[in-house]
Amino acid sequence: MSAARNIAQLYVEHHHWLHAWLRRKLGCTHQAADLTHDTFVSLLGKPCQPDEPRAYLLTIARRLVFETWRRRDLERAWLAELAAMSEAVAPSEEERAIMLETLLAIDALLDGLSAKARQAFLMSQLDGLTYAEIAAELGVSVSRVRQYMTQALTRCYAAV
Template identity: 75%
Template sequence: MSAPALNPVLQQQAHTLYSDHHGWLFGWLRKKMGCTHQAADLAHDAFLQILGRPEALADVREPRAYLTTIARRLVFESWRRRDLEQAYLAELAALPEDVAPSPEDQALVLETLLAIDRLLDGLSVKARSAFLMSQLDGMTYSEIAAELNVSASRVRQYMAQALSCCYAAALPA
């Protein structure tokens, strides 16, 4: 991801924010993650996000609070990614070797799973579960309702929420 060209004032603000706070953010992330490499990657990603929204630079009054908010979100995303990847790898390990997908297919499936996870991020756990049970397991709304201990009409509401997320993601930006 490359940063858009900034006007000279925003470019100076970005440079100042980076030079004044990168070391601090890196240290904060290193403590949080316990890994220098992950901390460096996340600090880099945090500043890329800031550069992706240059209009927000002018409004930053508390740079460390702003950076902490962005960094926390990135930490949680990395943890979710790790958990999802570990769950996928555990499922793969349970497969007989002759039916296991190729490494390329594994990478594609993992990226697809991560994209679906990001897509459904705003949903409640039950709504996300209902959508996945319907789409991946082929369960009926009544079966999902019994599994989640909710009514079938509630499952319909969950599905409408999930499908709205899918529809919104499919719209051109």
């Protein structure tokens, strides 16, 4: 059976159930419909014959829910920063959109790093702190900060 046929069969058998689960989880039928769709779209191009289809679909859907929440939280933080800026230095709408997309790209790039590794990278790159200052702030050794930075910079270089 082809991969497309497998996905179609999964869709027919589990779409309604997954949409209902997401609707209960999110409290919004429209967002649930979007994420249900995204779950099945993410299967395209992948060999798909899971032994436990509902567990497989839930794993994908949960990841998408968390990504949605992270994006929403990042957007809220960005909007709060914009609200705190004076109008004289506030970026244009185009600059805002570019900055938000850049923030989302950086967030995705650093996804998978530990919280301390992400924090060390951001403290270094955004706050300009030295490794010794970061180590003191995080309560770790300078060599551990070097390890965090190596992990983060490796991800950055791999993305380029």
